[in-house]
Amino acid sequence: MFLVITCALTAGAAALRVARAGTRMSYVGAGAPVVVINVPGLSWSGRGLSAYPVLRDHLPKAAVGTLFRFASSTEFCAASAWSTISAGSVHGPTSGTTTGPRNCATGVRRDATGLPESLARTEGYPGALAHAAEQHGQCVSAAGEYAALGAADSSGRVDDFRADPADFATTCHLTLIDLPPGSARRLLPMVLRRVPAGPDVIVAGLSTVPGRPANGLGAIVCWGPGVRPGELTSHQTRHPGLVAVDDIAATLYRSVGQTQLAGYARPLLSATATPPFSAARAARRRTAALAVSSSLAAPYLTCAFAGLAVLLIVLVVLLRTARRVRRRRIWALVVAVSSTLAALPAACLLVNTVGWESAGRPRLALAVGVSLIACLIGAAATATRSYRLGPLFTVCVLTWWAMIVDTILGTPWQLLSMMGLLPEFASRYFGMGNLGYGTFVTVTLLTLSVVGSAARQVWSSRATMTVVVLLGLLSAAVDNGPGLGNDGGGGLALVPAVALVLWNMSAKCHRGRWIAGTVVITCLWSLACAGLDSLYPPEYRTHLGFYFDRLVHHDDISEFTHAISINTTFVQSRWWISLIPALLLLSIALALVPKSALPAWTFTAWRFDPIVSAALTTVLFAWTLGFLVNDSGVSIPAAGMLTAFPLLLAFGAWERPAGDIPPGSVDSTGVVGVVGGA
Template identity: 30%
Template sequence: MTRLALALLVVLAWALGAAAPASAEDGEPRVVVLGAPGLTLADLSPEATPTLWEMATGGATANLVVRGGYLQTCGVDGWLSLGAGDRVAVPRPGSPDLDDPGAAPECPEPQSDEIGAVAGWSEIAELTRERKADATLGVLADSLVAAGTCVEPAGGPAARLGAADADGEVGDGSIGCAVRLVDVGAVQDDGGETGRAEQVRAVDAAVGEATGDLAPGTLVVVAGLGDDGAGPALRAVIYSGGTDAGPAAEPGSLHSVTTRRTGVVQLPDLTADILARVGAEPVAPVAGRPLTLVRDGGQGEADERIADQSDVAGQLAVANRSIPPFFYGFATVVVLSTLLGTAGWVAVRRKDSRARQATSLGLRGLALTLASVPAATFGATLTRWWAADRPTLALAGAVAGLALLLGLGALAVTRGAGRRTLTAVGIVGGVTALLLTADLLLRDGEAIFLGVLGLHPWDGGRFYGFGNVPFALFATGGLLATTALLDPFVRRGRRREATLVAALCAVVILLVDAAPFAGADGGGTLALIPALGYLVLAVSGARITLPRLLLIGIATVVGFLTIAGLDHLRPEKSRSHLGRFFGRILSGDAWAIIERKLLTNVEMLLGPQRAALLVPVGLVLVVWALARPGSALARPLAGPLEDYPALRPGLIALVVALTAGFLLNDSGTAIPGVAAIILAPALAALAVGSHRSAAATPTARRSPAAPPPSATPGSPSPSSRG
């Protein structure tokens, strides 16, 4: 009996010890975070960084999104964000990057005081209230104190920002803390490889020194907690050891619930994971979630894993640098094509029909190729353009080849007939939408993640599903394809079939955009429901009355809440932002998100990039052209609207979707502008290929008694145009 009692006491003591809050045994930490802002996985090698390489190959790795309160993240911002479990920043008044996102930031220097209040904490707190009202400073420190332990800073002074509590106070760690934060230096871009290599070697030496006397079971986290001054990019995170703080960091990749990706995690995830590993509950909400491990498949895969993750970060870094020159070049091609195409069309309008037809065919091929560029940018992610000596030229070559293949292929499928140009436009739009859909369902959105028209994960906006740019392309391509499918039915007066096709297309488009396993796009869902609802009503022949518009509005709200509510019913770690927003509605905190989205759009419209003001102006002009078909502004669309009776409701539906998307999404100004990359050349192709343009004869050469072109003998009647 005595032995049984002793055994029960041993088991009880073990259980209580396992369930107890974090505490450091013998004053030793259970988790040590070594911060090295600017460090990337590409910096690691067995020769240059033997300590880091051993930790990376023997432990778990991932790319780290360090986005703080600004586009470029200083090291002090990264440490502060680690302490808050959210994206925050230290004020940097007058820093060049605030007006020019491409400029290197002037990062504040941290104070060197070891204990006491962090200097300038009141200014930090004020900036946080202004820019990130839902963030709470000092969550890491306060949560550990609430759990009966603490966090201590060491090394350089920047670590004190991560160890500060909500009031900016930093403890001395005299009681023995469960978590230690160590500033082991930074890696800054100096324009040369030699200087960077020396900094990386210094960081490796500092890591070796900081970990030399740690207990064997200590979890060591090496994190590149900031950018290097050369622009935003993904940084490195390495987990090593860890039997004293949760599961050991075995060789493999870290997986994040917030990014839904293996090998890509966010900085706030580290805060959540550290607290979970030492048994501390966050005292305030954090933006991250604890990480999980995806183990390597076998021996010798560690090198390949690190190389693959380094390639992802490298491709995204090159894509970020290539975006401005690539799209400036694309804009130049569009402008030159427009000028030369207009001049050529004007020159041949007085020529014989054969010259006009040849010119029309060439211009339509050019326009369809330009409209195919977005789809081609996603196809280009299957190549290694970013590894070329001149990556921007390699990207341009890959995109040009794929766009020519799609654009001219669409024209060839329709046999170049001008009266079938809408079919060619529908093919280009449909292929664009299908590529995005297939990428989400079959490749976990890899092309959307990596593409120059993709999610841009270094911004920290979206990591899965549709962001603003992919949504704009998907909605535009999907609606153009739907319009092409509907036109034959509408032209022949087969309203019932048209309504059925429109409804089926609407369901598919909504499912892809809204489903948590696909687009997971809340703002896009709200924008598409009224657009698609209008399209179904319009092709059915029903009158668009105020009660029916109100019904569409009610269906929009109900549909969105239904999708978001169903997502909210899933386990918390499986929810998309739709389900989390529904939770905010239930808790009464949703208005803060809505307000943030509205303010972000206003800031973009009134910010230094005043070109954003052209977005609402452009939308107004398009609305005017569709509402006033007899106006001078609508004259270029007169032929296509006459040729294709489904085009007007299709364009109106698209304008509704783009306008609603612009208003409902933060940074929504990008949506109409990106959609124009497909829409503008598509409309140009329709205008050039319209029956009216193809059959036009100069007035001076036409007999006064001659009938109009649409009634001349042998010309196709409206009912025969396909």
């Protein structure tokens, strides 16, 4: 039944994705002049476009979307926004400079006379847009205080600059207009009336309003000869209705004829699958969902995990002091609470299928929805507690199914999940992020171990190995495959971990051969996935293809050293983050020390069960590799622990229906009770 459901879910998700792939799309500003207007603070939240009636008048012929500004809870200044447009990649004032104030209220004020020295360079450089336009026989004009930062070349020269945004000129191929926050509502109708009929017009909230709360999400509305009415998207976000600030820059570069772009920005695409007014309503709901999920991620998850952990401690204390008659009831509560805690990552995904963002109080709806779904999964797991691996397998397989379906569909659930991509923080819009990967690799390895153990009881050894290999290939393809998870570092940890599962199930061939074979297969798999991605045209490639190109054609391994540097900095950034590697080392130590050295109060049932012990060995192995080879890899063991540790408690709470298992004894199935707890 498990294999049938897995095949059905995988095939159904793949068919649904193929059916959605037929949407017609066209590039915005493909060869036509483009006018970009920054309306600070323009967003779908609050009053939305109702504050700008002139934009509502253009909706029937417009394409709309939600705009990521690269700022979750901080301001994104106009200087940073226009410098990003100029460079083609994210730029902004750095905190390490002393050339002036660093907030939007009193921030850097520059016109065409020069560029601020405090701009942090990444892939591109300020002034690149003007140079690209000049190389292709075009020019860039600017109107408004900060728009000059987008139109200036590296020396600070602008082809045509007007201080008054209402006095702009459209003599150049590209026109950049920056409206001041205080008078944007008054000036926008005047500006739009003066825009001729030929150019494609992009009106967006590129920057935030100084001094006002910001959530990093703006609104964007486009219309013109090259725009199909509907939703905007890009090959960077790969989600309908979602674009980023540097995607607007990529659109301008493409408009002047520059096809080779710095970084991962991609030109805007307009799709006709959704009517404009429906797209606007969807953008409002999507903006609310992203804002709520990112704002609730830390407080809700902290409270949920802390509360359930405290409850578990209370139950364990009661268990040690309760009489034998009451112990079974307390054990049942331990299983229920542990399973509910382990089910939270799956609940954070599945809640996005019920439309909680449309509720009158979306924050409350999200919290209640996640709690209810986690409780339902916990109840289903508790119902199987008469089986030795019932709760563990139930939670793992439901989470595994949910993540496979979501990734095949293009990660729409992970995008909005409190334990998913969190694009406002990580600038990752699709595929398998490190936080999701930590959960995915944990439930994958536990599921493969349990399925392999069960299959060996009814099938031959060869058939069992074949099933586990196929399930492992499915998991690796979902995580690492181009167009699916696109997880570069994940395959370097998941593939050898699956090989370790197979080695534990086999007659355990020569260790040296296994290690050599695993290294070769892992390298070939990772290179194959990256090589397939590199075969796409540049605008379709992800970081996998760019890494492969740099490695093969330029012998450049800087991405790997850069990932290690980022991870090291991340670990040192907060004291509580540095505890995660310590917990990982402690877990490895507990798995290696002799059982007689463990204190009597610890849950050690898993140490004496061959299935769970072998599974957790592979999980720890995958956590360690994932931590070492990924940027922000510290989040991988952190996310995995949130699932694995509660499942260990649920497994440790198992007992035979006939009665308690005496401390330190082994039953016929190899399961030992909780030492000191019976």
